[in-house]
Amino acid sequence: MIKIKKDFDKAVEVIKKGGVIVAPTDTLYGLLADALNKKAVERVYSLKKRSPDKPLIILIPSIDYLSIFGIKPSSVEEKLLERKGITVVMDIQDSKYEYLHRGKSSLAFRIPDYKPLIEFIRKVEKPLVAPSANPEGKPPPEDIKKAVEYFGDKVDLYVDKGKKKGLPSTIVKVNKDIKIIREGSIPGQEIKKML
Numbered sequence: 001m002i003k004i005k006k007d008f009d010k011a012v013e014v015i016k017k018g019g020v021i022v023a024p025t026d027t028l029y030g031l032l033a034d035a036l037n038k039k040a041v042e043r044v045y046s047l048k049k050r051s052p053d054k055p056l057i058i059l060i061p062s063i064d065y066l067s068i069f070g071i072k073p074s075s076v077e078e079k080l081l082e083r084k085g086i087t088v089v090m091d092i093q094d095s096k097y098e099y100l101h102r103g104k105s106s107l108a109f110r111i112p113d114y115k116p117l118i119e120f121i122r123k124v125e126k127p128l129v130a131p132s133a134n135p136e137g138k139p140p141p142e143d144i145k146k147a148v149e150y151f152g153d154k155v156d157l158y159v160d161k162g163k164k165k166g167l168p169s170t171i172v173k174v175n176k177d178i179k180i181i182r183e184g185s186i187p188g189q190e191i192k193k194m195l
Contacts, residue, residue: 002148004158008120011157015124019156020044022133022147025059026085026114027166027185028140029147030130031155032059036068038099041129047154049135055101056129057087057108057169061121068127069107070094076174076195083194085113085186089173100129110169132168140168 005011011021011032018040020033031047033040035058045052060066063078071090073081080086087110092101101107109127112118121128132140133147141147144160170184172191180188 002153002158003156004144004148004160006160008116008123008159011120011159012123014157015126015128020047021157021159022141022144022151022155023117023120023159024114024161024164025117025130026110026112027132027169029133029142029144029164031133031151032128032130034124035100035127035129037126041099044129044131047135047151048131049137050131051136053102053104055104055107056131057110057171058100059112059117059121059128059130060109061111061118063111065127066090066109069097071107074174076178079195080172080174080191081109081111083186083191084111085169086110086191087169087171087182087184089171089181106173108171 014021015034018037020043022029023032031044033044069092077088080088087108089106089108091106134140142165143163144158167185170186171182173179173181
């Protein structure tokens with residue numbers, strides 16, 4: 001059965017029980033699941049038919065969630081994350097998160113620039129994986145109708161917030177300088193100016 005809700009309330013329990021939802025992020029509709037639940041993460045890969053060596057972006061509500069992964073961000077990484085909406089790739093040493101970093105020894109984090117989603121993550125009390133809600137190779141859905149076409153009843157819950165048409169987030173990595181890995185919703189030039 002396909003379940004569609006207008007807000008995040010019912011989704012909290014679904015995620016806590018290891019479910020997968022489609023919901024709006026600050027950029028596009030995403031496939032959201034508990035990043036600390038390996039089974040849920042693998043389900044997202046399978047639903048997306050995603051290449052198994054490509055890590056997923058992880059949404060967090062605040063910097064302190066990085067400590068779950070044993071990551072201490074630099075002041076530049078902190079500044080980028082606190083700007084909200086920028087995805088920052090950071091190195092991770094802990095091998096127990098291999099199912100997330102897929103052998104790359106780094107993970108990409110973003111504090112979403114979307115208040116209802118931040119509040120939702122806080123209620124779930126877990127970081128969330130959040131790739132766009134489309135099978136690999138297909139365009140991201142602009143509305144729930146399209147997402148339902150893609151996934152039908154294979155997803156536990158859909159959160160419908162109308163049309164969502166945007167660019168995916170900009171992904172950056174901080175070494176000696178800032179490397180723009182993917183140009184997206186926030187122009188690379190703007191990010192470099194910020195710093």
